[in-house]
Amino acid sequence: MNVLIVEDDPLHRSYLNEAVRLALPECDQVLEAEDGSMGERLAREHRLERIVMDLQMSPRNGIEAARTIWRERPETRILFWSNYADEANVRGISRIVPDGAAYGYVLKSASDERLRLALRSIFIEAQCVIDREVRGMQQRSLGRLQGFTETEYEVLVDIALGLTDRVIAKRRNLSLRSVQNRLQQIYEKLGVYDRADAGAEARYNFRSRAVTEAFLRKLLNQTTLERAEQDLQEWLRRHARLLDDPKG
Amino acid sequence: MNVLIVEDDPLHRSYLNEAVRLALPECDQVLEAEDGSMGERLAREHRLERIVMDLQMSPRNGIEAARTIWRERPETRILFWSNYADEANVRGISRIVPDGAAYGYVLKSASDERLRLALRSIFIEAQCVIDREVRGMQQRSLGRLQGFTETEYEVLVDIALGLTDRVIAKRRNLSLRSVQNRLQQIYEKLGVYDRADAGAEARYNFRSRAVTEAFLRKLLNQTTLERAEQDLQEWLRRHARLLDDPKG
DNA sequence: CTCTGTCCTGCGGGAAACCGCATCTGATCT
DNA sequence: AGATCAGATGCGGTTTCCCGCAGGACAGAG
Incomplete structure (x- = not known):
């Protein structure tokens, strides 16, 4: 079992690497990419089906990369790991996620334990895990309580x-x-x-x-x-x- | 000699802490703050005159914090450490820096050595150190070559x-x-x-x-x-x- | 001094934005 | 069935924006 990490910040990348190895002992190999384009290429070449993806990257950001990756292999499991839970990102992701795909959205401020649970739930159990803060925003956004049609x-x-x-x-x-x-x-x-x-x-x-x-x-x-x-x-x-x- | 680190990301904070201790062995104490408000308070209470400041933070970001800190003690030396060199930040900083104050602007993508040099130059030699990328933007911005009046x-x-x-x-x-x-x-x-x-x-x-x-x-x-x-x-x-x- | 370039100003008009009023549909609740 | 509410549409009018044309002030180069 292999996992791909797509994250431009070296510190966060090594932190993720460590977290993945601790959370998934059954994982054989952890690959790393510095931006969206490289992430797409590695995912394609190595047929990777488990990806941890940062959202804000340049030149090609996480949503764009996830879009093309999911278009090629809809069963890919992606855990989005981001600083913020802004409406634009939440809307953007919920538009591109294929039917039945397992994915997750965890904030970078989440605890190590939350991240560990999300990694195992998504990559092993194929469940969807979405942080409470993000979920709340989803409700507000789609439920139009105070959000937009x-x-x-x-x-x-x-x-x-x-x-x-x-x-x-x-x-x-x-x-x-x-x-x-x-x-x-x-x-x-x-x-x-x-x-x-x-x-x-x-x-x-x-x-x-x-x-x-x-x-x-x-x-x-x-x-x-x-x-x-x-x-x-x-x-x-x-x-x-x-x-x-x-x-x- | 004391140094204050104002940075919301824990990983970057500990990285900065390590970098400061390595670059400035003569430093007695390294304090840390998680956001702009706490940074202002610590700077005021401990009369800190050397600060490493992240720009994008919430609720109170680096420029706001630097503004009030410099208003209270204009001789404070501040090293801004940021992901991007966007025009809004560069303009914002060049507006609030007091005359003759020593400050710096280093990108987070800079090498450890660049960061080390900047730390010593600003905090020991009281020189201004501004990354080449940022400086280029300053030129374009103020020189109105392609920028705005x-x-x-x-x-x-x-x-x-x-x-x-x-x-x-x-x-x-x-x-x-x-x-x-x-x-x-x-x-x-x-x-x-x-x-x-x-x-x-x-x-x-x-x-x-x-x-x-x-x-x-x-x-x-x-x-x-x-x-x-x-x-x-x-x-x-x-x-x-x-x-x-x-x-x- | 004159020429040239840059900035500020006024005039005038066509197009778009902003908005109150009124009507019509369709869905939901009682 | 009747009531109610959200959404879509048209009419008409005021305000603002967008912009071509033209002239004046001012500084620097030849």
């Missing part, structure tokens, strides 16, 4: 990409007015209106303020946007003629 | 805060048209126009796209914006009446 989130990504209301309407198959209604709800949920009351008659540009709020709350991150940018470009190529129609 | 950067921050052109004009003492000119230059430098040519007649909302570009290029980060937000609120309180004037 799926369409609202899509619209949020679109305005971050710099799209016009009309283009968003085209793309999401909504009317112009519906998009604007989504926007107003987004503004409310992000609390962009709060200070409008306070400071006299000061009006704000809600659209760009919403984008920064989304970044600060970690609803958006680099990975999400780069992927969304690619999707957008492809959509543009395929539906360019729609945008030429002047009356929408 | 100071006013352009201010306007960029303002639109990220969600301000209206008119409010920005008031705040920066510019005419409305000048602000819009700054904006157009920002859009060009951020490359927001590129895709406007490509995709047929597709028009974009440059303002919000510029905000995300600034985030992705790490021109903006959480610290910068939170500080800017505070400044903005104070300015609003003091100049509320200016905004009431309808004709600007």
Whole structure:
């Protein structure tokens, strides 16, 4: 049984190596990769099915790497090990995990024992293990208690990409007015209106303020946007003629 | 001679501790703090004048902590130890460093020897040591070769805060048209126009796209914006009446 | 001195954003 | 069946953004 560690920080890498060897005595070999690309290559060449993956890496980060690895071998078991539990990462992962795949999400601040249990549960028992903090965020996010609807989130990504209301309407198959209604709800949920009351008659540009709020709350991150940018470009190529129609 | 380490990651903390003891045998005691607030408190209570500081921490990050520490004792020597050399951090630090203070900026990817040299240079010789990568960014940033003018950067921050052109004009003492000119230059430098040519007649909302570009290029980060937000609120309180004037 | 480049300013207009009001659908609960 | 609530849509109007055109202030090079 072999395990692959994908982590750019040398200290964390050796810590993980040690943790894996202690938690999995039945493990024969522990391989290491310094970034996502190398991780993909090693996983492919050695047919590795157990991976511990850091999320924030460059040039190719954990989600991208996991995406291609899972596309090649959906039964691969991946334990994500990350500093933060931001919504963008949680959403990103839950989108790419194949049906029935065993995976996990453990924070770097977790104790050695938590990490050990996660390693054994995922790699031996093929169970899914997700840290409580992350799970709570998942609930809030998907349960829309205080989070965003799926369409609202899509619209949020679109305005971050710099799209016009009309283009968003085209793309999401909504009317112009519906998009604007989504926007107003987004503004409310992000609390962009709060200070409008306070400071006299000061009006704000809600659209760009919403984008920064989304970044600060970690609803958006680099990975999400780069992927969304690619999707957008492809959509543009395929539906360019729609945008030429002047009356929408 | 005492040294304070402010770093939230336990692994990096113990690595730094080891590095400090090896590089500075004349050091009597090495204290550790897990976040910015604790760092400030320890520095104040123990009158520590040599600090190794991580940048990205929560709840209170390195720049904020360094700001208050330097305000209390400007002669404190601080070595910033960070993962990245993004423009927001470099700008942020160069704003708060007192005249004549000895400080340094070393990347976490630097070799042990580089770190050792920096520790001795700053804490013993009171020299400034800044990694080559960071220095290069400083040049580009301040030398405006490809970077931003100071006013352009201010306007960029303002639109990220969600301000209206008119409010920005008031705040920066510019005419409305000048602000819009700054904006157009920002859009060009951020490359927001590129895709406007490509995709047929597709028009974009440059303002919000510029905000995300600034985030992705790490021109903006959480610290910068939170500080800017505070400044903005104070300015609003003091100049509320200016905004009431309808004709600007 | 003149030329040139950079920065600031005003005018004007087309396009988009922001938003209140009203209608219609569909799903859920009692 | 009736009530209720969330979501989608259209209309109309105000505000803001985006930007081409044109002119003035100011500094440095020839």
